Amino acid sequence: MSLVTLLLVSILFGAGTFLLLQRSLAKIIIGLGLISxxxxxxIMLSSTRSGAPPVLxxxxxxxxxxxxxxxxxxxxxIVITFGVTAFLLxxxxxxxxxxxxxxxxDDLEDRRIAQHAVEHS
Amino acid sequence: MSWLLPILVSAPLVGAALTxxxxxxxxxxxxxxxxxxxxxxxxxxALLLHVxxxxxxxxxxxxxxxxLGITLIADRFSAIVLTVSTLMLLAVLVYAMAQLGRDAxxxxxxxxxxxxxxxxxxxxxxxxxxxxxxxxxxMLVSSYVLLTVRxxxxxxxxxxSYVVINLLASAxxxxxxxxxxxxxxxxxxxxxxxxxxxxxxxxxxxxxxxxIVVFGIKAALFPLFMWLPDSYPTAPTPVTAIFAGLLTKVxxxxxxxxxxxxxPSDEPSTLLLFVAGATMTVGVLxxxxxxxxxxxxxxxxxxxxxxxxxxxGLLSVAGLAAAVLYITHHIIVKTGLFLVAGVVEAEYGGGGxxxxxxxxxxxxxxxxxxxxxxxxxxxxxxFSGFVAKLALVQEGLALGQGAIVAVxxxxxxxxxxxMTKIWGATFWGEEKESSGSAGRLEIATTGVVxxxxxxxxxxxGPLSELSLRAAADLKDPAVYVAAVLGGR
Numbered sequence: 068m069s070l071v072t073l074l075l076v077s078i079l080f081g082a083g084t085f086l087l088l089q090r091s092l093a094k095i096i097i098g099l100g101l102i103s104x105x106x107x108x109x110i111m112l113s114s115t116r117s118g119a120p121p122v123l124x125x126x127x128x129x130x131x132x133x134x135x136x137x138x139x140x141x142x143x144x145i146v147i148t149f150g151v152t153a154f155l156l157x158x159x160x161x162x163x164x165x166x167x168x169x170x171x172x173d174d175l176e177d178r179r180i181a182q183h184a185v186e187h188s
Numbered sequence: 189m190s191w192l193l194p195i196l197v198s199a200p201l202v203g204a205a206l207t208x209x210x211x212x213x214x215x216x217x218x219x220x221x222x223x224x225x226x227x228x229x230x231x232x233x234a235l236l237l238h239v240x241x242x243x244x245x246x247x248x249x250x251x252x253x254x255x256l257g258i259t260l261i262a263d264r265f266s267a268i269v270l271t272v273s274t275l276m277l278l279a280v281l282v283y284a285m286a287q288l289g290r291d292a293x294x295x296x297x298x299x300x301x302x303x304x305x306x307x308x309x310x311x312x313x314x315x316x317x318x319x320x321x322x323x324x325x326x327m328l329v330s331s332y333v334l335l336t337v338r339x340x341x342x343x344x345x346x347x348x349s350y351v352v353i354n355l356l357a358s359a360x361x362x363x364x365x366x367x368x369x370x371x372x373x374x375x376x377x378x379x380x381x382x383x384x385x386x387x388x389x390x391x392x393x394x395x396x397x398x399x400i401v402v403f404g405i406k407a408a409l410f411p412l413f414m415w416l417p418d419s420y421p422t423a424p425t426p427v428t429a430i431f432a433g434l435l436t437k438v439x440x441x442x443x444x445x446x447x448x449x450x451x452p453s454d455e456p457s458t459l460l461l462f463v464a465g466a467t468m469t470v471g472v473l474x475x476x477x478x479x480x481x482x483x484x485x486x487x488x489x490x491x492x493x494x495x496x497x498x499x500x501g502l503l504s505v506a507g508l509a510a511a512v513l514y515i516t517h518h519i520i521v522k523t524g525l526f527l528v529a530g531v532v533e534a535e536y537g538g539g540g541x542x543x544x545x546x547x548x549x550x551x552x553x554x555x556x557x558x559x560x561x562x563x564x565x566x567x568x569x570x571f572s573g574f575v576a577k578l579a580l581v582q583e584g585l586a587l588g589q590g591a592i593v594a595v596x597x598x599x600x601x602x603x604x605x606x607m608t609k610i611w612g613a614t615f616w617g618e619e620k621e622s623s624g625s626a627g628r629l630e631i632a633t634t635g636v637v638x639x640x641x642x643x644x645x646x647x648x649g650p651l652s653e654l655s656l657r658a659a660a661d662l663k664d665p666a667v668y669v670a671a672v673l674g675g676r
Contacts, residue, residue: 087356092348099355106362113370137369140318144362147325148355154332155351158344165341172345174418 079105244671255376259315264658284426286629350419378672407439421482425530433523460501468494481539508659510579546619
């Protein structure tokens with residue numbers, strides 16, 4: 068079970084990294100989403116033990132429940148990633164409205180240096 | 189005093205909600221924000237005095253005993269950084285109010301500024317690794333919004349890379365958290381310090397490296413600094429000034445905290461010293477190549493981070509004390525320099541060195557503000573930078589680390605060189621046409637920051653003793669562990 072999850076984590080990280088290296092902003096954002104999911108899943112893998120839902124009530128043996136802390140952490144991380152991704156999407160939309168394209172521009176400095184090289188060769 | 193810790197974090201958050209409710213009513217908004225930020229600064233100062241006298245203060249959230257609950261802790265190191273940070277937050281807030289309505293600093297500014305304050309205080313005070321992640325995110329999300337306030341094309345472009353880099357760093361932070369929890373089964377930093385001392389050294393080294401990379405991105409260490417000079421200069425001056433003063437330093441704070449507490453060692457770290465030297469050199473070379481006041485200063489942030497990491501890399505009490513002193517000095521001076529840059533930009537409608545000139549004759553007071561701060565950054569006596577650099581150089585020589593000392597001194601000369609570049613092009617030279625003129629309140633606030641930096645130089649004696657005490661605590665993780673876990 069754990070091996071399957073681990074494989075899934077590595078696929079998410081791999082696909083996320085591939086998308087992150089694209090020029091289109093939308094793909095970059097999807098890539099970041101995948102990487103965050105991979106990280107969240109990875110936290111679940113770090114649980115010390117699995118078991119019954121960690122709800123303490125009468126008749127539940129505390130030793131039989133799952134480790135609740137990673138679940139709480141993942142929940143927090145998901146909320147934060149969700150918020151930031153929403154902000155990034157808004158930023159991408161604004162960028163599209165301003166420039167009319169979804170492409171990430173070249174770095175200004177890079178362009179200047181490239182131009183300099185062309186002029187002096 | 190433990191009641192004060194949660195208040196320092198929650199008061200700015202409550203204030204942020206309050207400013208949202210107040211909406212566009214500017215006067216009550218300003219009063220509320222000023223009250224809360226100055227209250228936080230006063231509280232931090234009281235906390236510092238108390239902690240220095242009585243030792244670390246801790247608070248357990250929700251009454252759960254450590255290591256189960258979330259711990260807030262203030263020791264000497266965090267109290268020093270917290271005090272300087274909140275004082276700068278207050279100074280920049282006043283500066284921002286003077287600019288209100290002009291540099292696109294509008295009513296919503298207060299809300300984001302207060303959440304930023306809460307993020308900074310939480311990151312500095314927390315004693316829990318996952319809570320640190322939350323603190324960082326609160327701080328970063330506020331910074332995203334503050335960076336894009338005007339949402340011009342240039343701002344969007346530079347913020348985009350800033351957000352993407354930081355989101356990636358956050359994902360890496362989560363992976364680090366997962367590794368740490370998987371290895372140790374705890375998130376409490378004090379408990380981690382105890383448990384990690386028993387695990388396999390290979391696993392410890394992996395965690396140590398992961399944490400250096402994750403926090404190195406936030407602190408703009410070589411080679412992870414490239415996002416900084418691109419994103420900072422485009423924002424409005426108060427925003428850039430507070431980011432330059434605080435955000436990267438919170439990253440440095442966390443690097444020093446985690447490395448000394450979780451991975452204690454007695455040998456100087458060659459890796460950290462190399463990173464320190466490379467950060468200094470690349471930063472200052474970048475600064476020399478720039479032609480804009482704010483861009484030059486942004487590259488200097490990178491360069492200066494190297495000095496703090498050098499203090500950590502020496503890993504001795506005196507080295508750590510020098511790093512603490514350097515952080516104190518740097519937060520003040522860097523904020524001050526960016527505030528001066530804001531005044532220059534207000535005068536000329538931009539900070540490009542080709543459009544400035546002759547300000548010394550028109551506004552001699554601005555030159556008088558810039559010169560001591562610039563000399564202090566370069567480490568010229570008798571200013572505060574000299575005191576901090578002297579401590580670093582002395583300890584470096586005492587430990588026989590000649591190479592890093594030579595690099596740090598050479599970088600100081602280059603720093604001075606790039607400062608003369610700003611001086612020559614902005615204050616000397618023929619007078620260029622200037623459109624706006626900076627207000628009195630802005631100049632007065634910058635003057636207060638300068639006075640604080642001079643105060644650091646004047647009180648160098650007591651301050652270095654204080655940082656020596658803070659460094660002694662850092663060097664001995666048992667102090668921190670005992671404060672959180674009690675006598676166990």
